[in-house]
Every structure is written in structure tokens, then in C-alpha cells.
Amino acid sequence: MKISIIGGGITGLTTAIALNRKGINARVFEAAEEMNEIGAGVWLQPNAMRVLDLLGLKETILQNGAAINKMEITNQKLKPFKEIKAKTVEDEYGNRTIGIHRGLLQKLLFEEASKKSEIFLGHKLESIEAKENKSILNFEKQTIESDIILGCDGIHSNVRKTIFPKTELRNSGQICWRGIAEFELPSHLKELGKECWGNQIRFGFSEIAPGKVYWFGVAKNNGETSKLQLQDLPKFLKEFDPLISEIIKNTTSIHTGTLSDLKRLEKWSNNTTCLLGDAAHATTPNMGQGACQGIEDAYYIAELLSKNQAQLAFEQFEKLRRKKVDYVVNNSWRFGKMAHSKMGQSLMIMLMKTTPQSVLDKTMKKLYRVDF
Ligand SMILES: Cc1cc2nc3c(=O)[nH]c(=O)nc-3n(C[C@H](O)[C@H](O)[C@H](O)COP(=O)(O)OP(=O)(O)OC[C@H]3O[C@@H](n4cnc5c(N)ncnc54)[C@H](O)[C@@H]3O)c2cc1C
Known part of the structure; x- marks a missing residue:
């Protein structure tokens, strides 16, 4: 049985590893010519860390990333409205959130996956044709036959366009800047994840390695904001604590993009x-769960394919994953809409201040529990 994974991003590589752990070999086809250590940072929340633990990768991630011991939502001057202690989360779910360089995470997954799987770089899938019970994968330079295809080729997926041609992206109307600063955070801010809110803007940061700070800023895209360059951001964020400008000034390049998700x-x-x-x-990244959900998918599909025929495995996969994924996508969308509107942001701040811990615990349970 030939399994082809299209896309060697976080989901595709984790899927290859998860299948390998079940004794199943899959080939990975990735469009990029090489695996560069590019990208900013990513927060791997306890649900993703649980899966990575089950795959034997927890120690590697811990050694290469930085544990976030407290998440704080704060005002512009870094004063918390709400805090979530990692110790409490770890006691309940076995893991805390880890901040890591995205390129480094990809490299670690690539190294692990390539121990057992063939990974073909420079293989951009163009189209898929059905031939009897098989699929023919057409790449720019080559044609390959496959029995099972796992489409892990991201939001603009060509696999998706082939099997479901009428899908739509939703533009959230928000713009996001991300960077890595070469910057030593004051000692009381190390091991913290902070998200600072004000003026319908959010700015988040955490250390991801000694002397390296991952940060992101999100604002409404009003035309003007989409033109802002790295050097314009300190002025744009002048109402925020001066530390934020310092972080930005110690950054050499940023990734800028509008935030979209996929209509259900x-x-x-x-x-x-x-x-x-x-x-x-x-999903929009407002809950920091996109990659985490991809990592969960990887584990489920490997479990199911190791026990069932493909079609049944796919049906069960949808049944098991749908509810949580819908919860993440819908809430992340709403959260973004509220957080970047004037009334909405004030309302959310008020709600955050008054939300009892029991409600927060319920939300965490929905996100962080991984049941197989
Ligand atoms: C601003 C921002 C911040 C985020 N922060 C977080 C966070 O803190 N935590 C979190 O969990 N998530 C976060 N996310 C979400 C996360 O980045 C994505 O959910 C995650 O990268 C999805 O992984 P993927 O492998 O499914 O897709 P992708 O990362 O898009 O990978 C797809 C891969 O497929 C390849 N590919 C594409 N087309 C083809 C083709 N035709 N043929 C072959 N290969 C192809 C691509 O080159 C790529 O390597 C964030 C997203 C954004 C935008």
C-alpha cells in the first residue's frame, strides 16, 4: 500500500513520523527545494506537546524551545488582566506550552521523519488523476502512482482543489506581523508568554531560546496598516510599553500577512x-492552535490507518476530529473579530477580568485534552 503525503510542513512531517511509529512507511512530497530555517516562532500548546510526547519527541522539543511558565493577557503597559499558570495546566494535562523557532521545529521534524520516510523536496503537486483504484500524482517533473493520499499542503492546498474544487477562504480583515528579535528580555519576563491588548491591536511575545524573542502584532487591516514596514512599527505601537519598541528594534526582518481561514x-x-x-x-491564529490541530490530526490518522482500511479510517477521522476542530476555527474567528473592534476589545477585556477560573478550566479542557 503506497501512502503519499503531500506537503512537508508541520502536519505532513508529523504525519510521516506518526505513521512510522506504527510501522507504516509513507513518502513525503514537498514543493520547497530545500528545508530552510525560515519563519518566526510558534507556540506548541499542551495538546500538541502531548502528541509529540507520544511520538517520542518531547525531549527534543524541550531542548530546542523554551517553556512558557505563565501566559498573561495584559494591557498596553504589560499589566495583566488574566494569567494562566503553566504549573496548573501541566498538573492537569501533563505538559506546558513551549515556544520554539518555527524553522527549527520543521528541521527537527524533517530529521526525524527522514529516518524512515523518503522525503522528496522540489516536488510541487500539480494535479491528481484517478486510474482504476489508484491515483496518479502529477508533479512538475515527475508522475507517481499512489494508493492513499494525505493532503497536508496547507491553506492553499492543491489536493483540496482537486477533490473539492469549490472551497472558499475567509479573509478576517486583520493583518499580522511576526519576527524574531535578538534580544535579552528582563529576567522577570523570561519564561512568560505575554499578549498585550490596546487600541484594537494585540502584541504578543515570548522567549524561544536564550537571547531570542518571538513576537507578533495583529491589527485591523485598514489599508494603511498593510503598508507598515518593520521600521514603522515602533511608532504605530507607541502607546504600548517601550519594551515592545525595543523588541521590534532588535529585529532584522519580519513576515507580514493578512489572516484568513478556510470556510468549513x-x-x-x-x-x-x-x-x-x-x-x-x-484557522486564524488567534487561539494559537493551527499547528497544534495539525499535530493532533497526524496522530489520529496514523492510529486509524494502522487499524482500518483507508476509507473507514478517513470516516472515523472526520468523526473524531470534527468537533474540536470546529470549536477552534469558530472561536478563533470570533475572538479575532471581537479583539480588533473598538467595542469588542473593551468588552473582551471586561469579560476576561470577570471570567471565573472554572470557565477558563472548561475551555482549557476542550483544547488541551487529547483522547484516543
Ligand atoms: C501569524 C500566525 C501565527 C501562528 N501561530 C501559531 C501558534 O503559535 N501555534 C500554532 O499551533 N499554530 C500557529 N499558527 C498556525 C500554523 O502556522 C499553521 O496551522 C500550520 O503551519 C499548518 O501546518 P500545515 O503543515 O498544515 O500547513 P503549512 O504550514 O502551510 O505547510 C504546508 C506545506 O505544504 C507544502 N506545499 C504546499 N503546496 C504544495 C504542493 N502543491 N505540493 C507539495 N507541497 C506543497 C508547503 O511548501 C508547506 O511546506 C499561526 C499561523 C499564523 C498565520
Whole structure:
């Protein structure tokens, strides 16, 4: 049985590793010519860390990332409205959130996956044709036959376009800047994840390695904000604590992008092909769960494919994953809309201040528990 994974991002590589752990070999086809250590940072929340633990990768991630011991939502001057202690989360769910360089995470996953899987770089999938019970994968330079296809090719997935041609992206109307600063945080801010709110803007940061700070800023895209360059951001964020400008000034390049998600798909699979990660359910990043959900997908699909025929595995996968994924995508969308509107942001701040811990605990349970 030939399994082809299209896309060697976080979801595709984790899927290859998860299948390997079940004794199943899959080939990975990635469009990029090489695996560069590019990208900013990513927060791996306890649900993703649980899966990475089950795959034997927890120690590697801990050694290469930085544990976030407290998450704080604060005002512009870094004064918390709400804090979530990692110790409490770890006691309940076995893991805390880890901040890590995205490129480094990809490299670690690539190294692990390539121990057992063949990874073909420079292989951009163009189209898929059905031939009897098989699929023909057409790449720019080559044609390959496959029995099962796992589409892990991200929000603009070509696999998805082939099996479900009529899907739509939703533009959130928000813009995001991300960077890594070469910057030593004051000692009381190390091991903290902070998200600072004000003027309908959010700015988040955490250390991801000694002397390296991952940060992101999100604002409404009003035309003007989309033109802002790295050097304009300190002025744009002048109402925020001066530390934020310092972080930005110690950054040499940023990634800028509008935030979109994928309108809910009725189905993620057909007989031979299943979509995973952003290809199936891209979310806005407001809950920091997109990659975490891709990592969960990887574990589930490997479990199911190790016990069932593909079609049944795909059906069960949709049943098991749908509820949580919908919860993340819908709440992240709403959260973004509220957080970047004038009334909405004030309302959310008020709610955050008054939300009892029991409500927060319920939300964490929904996100962080991984049941197989
Ligand atoms: C601003 C921002 C911040 C975020 N922060 C977080 C966070 O803190 N925590 C978190 O969990 N998530 C976060 N996310 C979400 C996260 O980045 C995505 O959910 C995650 O990267 C999805 O992984 P993926 O492998 O499914 O898709 P992708 O990362 O998009 O990977 C797809 C891969 O497929 C390849 N590919 C594409 N087309 C083809 C083709 N035709 N043929 C072959 N290969 C192809 C691409 O080159 C790529 O390597 C954030 C997202 C954004 C935008």
C-alpha cells in the first residue's frame, strides 16, 4: 500500500513520523527545494506537546524551545488582566506550552521523519488523476502512482482543489506581523508568554531560546496598516510599553500577512484521499492552535490507518476530529473579530477580568485534552 503525503510542513512531517511509529512507511512530497530555517516562532500548546510526547519527541522539543511558565493577557503597559499558570495546566494535562523557532521545529521534524520516510523536496503537486483504484500524482517533473493520499499542503492546498474544487477562504480583515528579535528580555519576563491588548491591536511575545524573542502584532487591516514596514512599527505601537519598541528594534526582518481561514468543508476526504492540518481546516491564529490541530490530526490518522482500511479510517477521522476542530476555527474567528473592534476589545477585556477560573478550566479542557 503506497501512502503519499503531500506537503512537508508541520502536519505532513508529523504525519510521516506518526505513521512510522506504527510501522507504516509513507513518502513525503514537498514543493520547497530545500528545508530552510525560515519563519518566526510558534507556540506548541499542551495538546500538541502531548502528541509529540507520544511520538517520542518531547525531549527534543524541550531542548530546542523554551517553556512558557505563565501566559498573561495584559494591557498596553504589560499589566495583566488574566494569567494562566503553566504549573496548573501541566498538573492537569501533563505538559506546558513551549515556544520554539518555527524553522527549527520543521528541521527537527524533517530529521526525524527522514529516518524512515523518503522525503522528496522540489516536488510541487500539480494535479491528481484517478486510474482504476489508484491515483496518479502529477508533479512538475515527475508522475507517481499512489494508493492513499494525505493532503497536508496547507491553506492553499492543491489536493483540496482537486477533490473539492469549490472551497472558499475567509479573509478576517486583520493583518499580522511576526519576527524574531535578538534580544535579552528582563529576567522577570523570561519564561512568560505575554499578549498585550490596546487600541484594537494585540502584541504578543515570548522567549524561544536564550537571547531570542518571538513576537507578533495583529491589527485591523485598514489599508494603511498593510503598508507598515518593520521600521514603522515602533511608532504605530507607541502607546504600548517601550519594551515592545525595543523588541521590534532588535529585529532584522519580519513576515507580514493578512489572516484568513478556510470556510468549513462538509467533508475532508473521498475514498483515496484525506485532507489534514491547514489543508482541511485552516484557522486564524488567534487561539494559537493551527499547528497544534495539525499535530493532533497526524496522530489520529496514523492510529486509524494502522487499524482500518483507508476509507473507514478517513470516516472515523472526520468523526473524531470534527468537533474540536470546529470549536477552534469558530472561536478563533470570533475572538479575532471581537479583539480588533473598538467595542469588542473593551468588552473582551471586561469579560476576561470577570471570567471565573472554572470557565477558563472548561475551555482549557476542550483544547488541551487529547483522547484516543
Ligand atoms: C501569524 C500566525 C501565527 C501562528 N501561530 C501559531 C501558534 O503559535 N501555534 C500554532 O499551533 N499554530 C500557529 N499558527 C498556525 C500554523 O502556522 C499553521 O496551522 C500550520 O503551519 C499548518 O501546518 P500545515 O503543515 O498544515 O500547513 P503549512 O504550514 O502551510 O505547510 C504546508 C506545506 O505544504 C507544502 N506545499 C504546499 N503546496 C504544495 C504542493 N502543491 N505540493 C507539495 N507541497 C506543497 C508547503 O511548501 C508547506 O511546506 C499561526 C499561523 C499564523 C498565520
